[in-house]
Amino acid sequence: MSMATEADTSGCDSNSYYSSRGHSQHHYGFNQSHIQQHGVGRHHIISSSNFLTESERAFRALDAESRISHASDDSEDNDKLISVDEFDESDCEDVRSCTTLSPTPSDHTVNSSSSRQYNSAGGRSSGGNGCGKLRKKSGIASKVMDEQELQSLRLKINSRERKRMHDLNSALDGLREVMPYAHGPSVRKLSKIATLLLAKNYILMLNSSLEEMKKLVSDIYHNHGQPRPAVPAPPPSLPPAPQPSPAVAPSVVPVSSSSIPASTSTSPSDSTLRSNSPRPQSPRCKSQEGNLTPPRPLHQSSMPHSQLAGNPIPHHHLGAPIFPLPIPALRAAMPALSHHDISALASAYSVPKSDLAAPLHGIHAFSPHDRMHPFQRWPVPCACVQCLNGTGHLSLGLHLSRLSHPLLSSSNTVQRKS
């Protein structure tokens, strides 16, 4: 019985991949330590059927490397896929029957080690080792294709797909890094769907904030009797974006400039503060001296500083997440989010676990124009453009207060797999 193993030297550095797995890293603890322990470099020697002794692993590692040259001629992007098995003609029979084509450097291939048969369990069972399709696809059905070549091709395809998914996950990790929620080792990572929902609404919120700022700037120009610029530029007097206060951000983790686009130099917390802060003093309002008072800087928050300073919420960068997150309200507003997602957000915002079990009663569907935001612990005016402008509400369905928390505005329904 052959044990198909794979030395995965895909272009994605699997070591770094494992170490970047965040909260799921523990899933791969064995693999990672295994890989590092045996010093096989980029080659992961994985047994799908049992645990190998250290000497066996080392031997197979050497054996695997020795077979690279003829098992796979794909030297591009270091995507060399090999089989460590005894891969002679007799073993092709085993491969067809058990077809453990590509045990992957994942937890289950090593830890489970017992049950997963990769031809029938992982993926569609197409019969055989799946090489028939490859044969057909490769247009070499008439040719006699060596099983080993087919295996190599299959492994190569699997590795590409694996790398593709790793890249996708890396992109999602990058997205999580710039999202306005707490990051940290003790914070559960947002799920993929939650990350996408949060990102979508965060973009909407930023866009709305930008529109709001444009409107205010436009009003300033208008009230000064100056012609409206076609594209209102930020007034030069606009104060620079605030730096995270040490009191607010006791554990700021520097973020590389490359991770944050220049266009988003305004921190998420700024935007959220902007959206949650009381209605900015209208530029039309005059001070007692009769002078036009500059509008309150959009980044300034009316949130009691004590709340901010006293908030021990950990965070990754750009200031602490500022949204208290009553879980019942969140659950009511976002039925699409699973308990897992809610729990992740709760941990991200340092919401007490007790809140998770809080009843839903008393939570009403808040109006976007509520002066007392039911989801917040301090009065929050409606900051939508219409309210700020006093022109009533348009039926655009895009109100800043609804977007005051990115996720709260996620009214879209996520069809979850049942």
Next chain:
DNA sequence: TAGGCCATCTGGTCCT
């Protein structure tokens, strides 16, 4: 223990 989330394999389809 059930459900959620995830990684992986795999075949199909489309594109270059």
Next chain:
DNA sequence: AGGACCAGATGGCCTA
């Protein structure tokens, strides 16, 4: 022809 992308299937891990 080869690669990218997608979706179905499967099983492992974690949490409530």
